Amino acid sequence: MKTSQRLEHALIKLYNAYHNNRLNPEDCTACAVGNILDNQDSWKHLSNEHGSLQLNYIGSVHQNLGRKFNGYTPQEILQIEKVFLDSCGFKTPLCHYNPKPQNPTSNEALFNGLVAVVELLCELDNEPNVLDFSKLFEQENGEPVYHVKTFLA
Structure with a gap:
């Protein structure tokens, strides 16, 4: 699948970070x-x-000037971060009295955040969600529509 350069770079960075x-x-x-x-x-x-x-004010100036950071506008950056924090279990905006998850760096919390961010990044670029594997389960007349190559010996 061909994706935008900003999406591809973001996915690689997030994959490596995780x-x-x-x-x-x-x-x-x-x-x-x-x-x-x-x-x-x-x-x-x-x-x-x-x-x-x-x-x-600073964010608005950058947004109004059309500035982008690694391809993302200031507004998109805030969207990405909010989705990540919310999906990791935080109550946003962050504040000392807002609840936070017991273990925000657990694999489960980070995975949930990552999945939500990938979905948003694909949406921002009008791309299908690269993590959507539902097509693998589509059937026609009881047979799979798509076939997956296996690497079993």
């Missing part, structure tokens, strides 16, 4: 956006509240 234990929703350089933006934290200045969809 499998190399470098995905952490409580670290702005290691969260979904932090990884997509090359482990930089400058993106956190686009909003006054972490996990909010509301751009602040």
Whole structure:
């Protein structure tokens, strides 16, 4: 499947971060956006509240100037981060009195966050969800429509 360059780069970075234990929703350089933006934290200045969809003055200026960060607009960056935090079990926007998950870096929490982010990234690029495997189970007259090659010996 052919995807946009920004989507492909983001997916590779998120995949590597997940499998190399470098995905952490409580670290702005290691969260979904932090990884997509090359482990930089400058993106956190686009909003006054972490996990909010509301751009602040700086974020609005960048948005209105058409600036993009690794292909993503400031508004898209905030969307990605909110989806990641929400799917990891946080209540957003983050605040010291809002509940947070017991173990935000558990494989389950990170996987849930990652799946939600991948779905959003595909949606932003008008691409089918690369994690949607439902076609593998489609049948016609009781036979599978699509066949998967197996690598069993």
